[in-house]
Amino acid sequence: MDRQARDWFKTALLGLALCGLLAGLILHFSGFERAARLCWTFGVVPVLAALIVEIVASLRRGEVGLDIIAALSMSAALLFGEALAASVVALMYSGGTFLEGFAEGRARREMRGLLERVPRTATRYREGKLEDVPLDALAPGDRLLIRQGDIAPVDGIVESRRALLDQSALTGESMPVSLAAGNEIMSGSTNAGEAFDMRATRRAQESTYAGIVRLVEEAQRSKAPMSRLADRYSLLFLFITVVLASGAWWFTGDPIRAVAVLVVATPCPLILAVPVALVAGLSRAAHYGVLIKGAKPLETMAQIKTIILDKTGTLTNGRPQIVSVDVRNGFKEDEVRYFAAALDQASKHPMAQAIVADARDRGTILPPPQETNEAAGEGVIGLVDGRRIVVGGPAFVMNSIAADPVTDRPMRTPGAAVVAVAVDGVLAGHLVMADTLRPGMRTFLDGLRRTGVERILLATGDRRDVAETVAHGLGLDAIRSELTPDQKVLLVLTEHKNGPVMMAGDGVNDAPALAAADIGVAMGARGAAASAEAADVVLLVDDLDRLLPGLEVAHGARRIALESVAAGIGLSVAGMVAAAVGYLTPVQGAVLQEVIDVAVILNALRALRIRPSGSLQAPH
Template sequence: MLAIALTGLSIGTALWFTGFGTNADLAWTLGTTPVLAGLLWQIIITLRRGDVGLDVVAALSMSAALAFGEPLAGNVVALMYSGGQLLETFAAGRARQEMTALLGRVARTAMRYDGTRLHEIDITAISPGDRLLIRHGEVLPVDGHVAAEQAELDMSALTGESIPVHLADGAEALSGSTLIGAPFDLVASRPAAESTYAGIVRLVEAAQSSKAPMARMADRYAMGFLLLTVILAGAAWAFSGDHLRALAVLVVATPCPLILAVPVAIISGMSRTARIGVLVKNGGMLEALADVRTAVLDKTGTLTGGQAEVTEIRPMPGITQDDVLRRAASLDQASGHVVAAALLQAAAARKLTLSPPTNVVETAGEGLHGQIDDRTTAVGSRSYVIAQLTGGSFDPLTTDLPVDAMTVAIAVDGRPFGLIVLQDRIRPDARQSLDALRAAGLTRIILASGDRDDIAQAVGTDLGVDFSVGGLHPEDKVAILRREKANNAKVMMVGDGINDAPALALADVGVAMGARGAAASSEAAGIVLLVDALAPLAKAVTIAKRTRRIALESVVVGLGLSLAAMIAAALGYLPPVQGALLQEVIDVAVILNALRALR
């Protein structure tokens, strides 16, 4: 359409300068009519959907220009309209580039081992336990575990962090990462449809199809602006008797910054947050994020790593730390408990050689006992292991234990052998992230945990939150949110577990920690942190505030300039052709300003 309008304008102008005025009018008319016809067809389609937009003004101005014998003005409007549409499409594409880049990284096939042979298969055929070969430069198709000495991955698409990540044998590797080191084998842990990156892709597709409340508000105001345009054009004609003034008013109002600036700014802001690892599901959630004043944060997996780690080993006299850990980890090979996994991970880090356990009996949630190197060994809670003792005491090892620590007791042949201290450590960036949230405008931060109240209080004191409470069930977290919202505060809930899903759904802004978090929490939340860290959230709040400010600036300034130009046209100071050119300058300025949200 732009090419047609430009060709008609160029030929008509050349004919006019060479003295063929009548033929020039015909060229300008031919340069306008196809654009007008396409626009009318587009209006009919949108009317069938029940939508009425400012495209009607463009159609009115082109039709009026042809009817009033002003084909040059009509051709200029056609050129400006089609050029504006092209510019808007370009701007929207530029705004979506970060999210589009995420979609473009989806792997389609994978190399799977079938015995000793490799076959290329579609990723939909991958099952948990399949062994895949990941080649240099390939994107990991599914989540899995490294089955090699190490793997060097670029995880910038997930985290926004450009520094390569080195993963050791057995470490979890996320789909969407790119292999930048030597080829390695990956053991799939879940199907492609349930992988981290597949979840991200679904969220991105939903985000791209959404429409922000501010954009819907713009549509409503656009109807008012359309009515104002028609009334002003009619009044200008009625009072002056000059139909060209009415035409000039219509031309100047084509199109309106209101419907250009808001969607471009909102999509730009969503793309900008995606670049730092924060996926906002829709434009409405980005707007709500800009208004948040209170944050309610879960502890486990949000302010802490969410996984118990061995922080200290306390052996009995004459026994080494490695002896304690090796014996406990050897027995725990027979257990699927999360604490057993932590002990095995610590033993692997120390490169300890484990012995096979025999005659193992496990009491769920308490501990287990069996034979290790022909010696009876018991591992579990202190109360469980103390019940297995025939003499001795753990008391010498229990002094000065951290408040938030979990202890695993080990006994051998009925005698105390040692204690292992585990803690779910506070994230290194937690305090800095909370300070950044306050700097971004939050005035109240609450720690709400299902863990013991004394542990929640200790963590809350360490981090300097406004209020801490522990021992909560899912319904208790919901009650806290209701209470905070009753104080007319916009509340953000941050969590990562299934038990957080009800609170995430109730909050004005629900934030799920990490794409690996429970599926229920990711579905209930309006925002998903693609990286397992809090730091990007404060940046996202700042981006949301700036995006809304830029959108409003564009609308207010653009509408002000358009209204001023319309009044000037109604008073006869702005002819139709010059009005069309001025309006295009306003539109370009508005779109360029909206794209500032990308920076």
């Protein structure tokens, strides 16, 4: 039976139980007692029959739950002439399952919205014409038209001069993002501006959005360890309930006491509260751009004691940036940046692309270079505005202008690279480039410690001096450098002695360590597919800060689940004792338990409103 059919069936059972109860009450107060009991029984039988079928199916799967108490209470109430109590229990049980389904449906609303955004077709350029094609027909290199309001169907790069994209469904960013030509586009982003062209870089099934959809579907099928724990505790609760009901009957000789105990104990908030709170937590985390692959990782996140961070692309930006400009021979800094960026448009080297991106971010209009000639991996020579420009490694540039390659080199920090720029045979200056630390990392790490994290380590394959330079002033507990992938795995396993371990990384080399950790976190925006597959948590935007609200949501959802369980079970046990000593009739006990169940479900739904301290704004 699919979800829609199950929801309809739950609604029908609730309707029958409600109609039977109301019709019986009307007949009861009209003096037709026998007809009233028949109506109450009529409302109970379909619910009891469906419950017995569910119990048999569960027993075949080796699962024992508190549904048995519900069946016992309805059966006992009918057997001993308490048809009204049985009717209230039937309404309570059917209403509880209906409310649980409603609550989970509300918690899954944002995830379902994500799934419903999957585009079905794309508009592709073909021989000078536009054609609508299914997504499976797209291939890397295809040029696509993205109209205003369209969703990017695959990952790609901007071909037009500018594109304005709404990425809120993916990242939680409430403001549209402006991307220049050559910038990467995540599939699933909505065009919030004028129509633009993009060039596909991945097939649809390999793109970001398709991966996110697969992860969401996997998350929705998961069952949390707390839910399994609740199943195990349900056996103990079932035993206590039967013993208490039997004891009340034995010592008083009144079977109605046993019926009252059973109806107070049915159904158990232990079963209802946990899945509702954790599914709500999954939805809330996705609201902030943190995709957690299920309720099990969500619960484990709330118990993390050690976090291991990769350096490149995780603690740092993962791409070179200009950190300083050293000018020579009377040239100005803007001139050095301008000539280097204009000429580097002709190169696909990552360093060249970073220089071009820096100029475009500054709003610089770059003329196309002419007569370019690139020496792979060394540098580029060409004309910009009629002037001969050379950009590349210091040795290449100095040899090109017949100067001493070992003189006039700037000071640089460990891990930095130097790009020399010459204009008309004269050294104009150097661009010092490095993979810089993400902004706000110290504040972020302090926030992690506030969530209960006791140890934070840096793990990298880079040299020791580079790692120490990057981590300076961050207050890390340890730095592990020059690590191979298997050594990162060993580090994760070693740290297990201090408690649950989280590993965050973005490269293929991080995938084994992510899989070995209790919780693996992948940078999903630009990270390798292997790391996203191995990870338990995927950050949908290239921003490690997103991890902090994810952890806070996990803590909040787990706390709310435990609060709901403790309060619900405590009230249920108190009600059972009161029923055993004769202070509650079966009808009163059934009404009391109904109130308890509704209260714990509503309390569990508070996880949908968790607002991390100082968190990013979620989309509205």
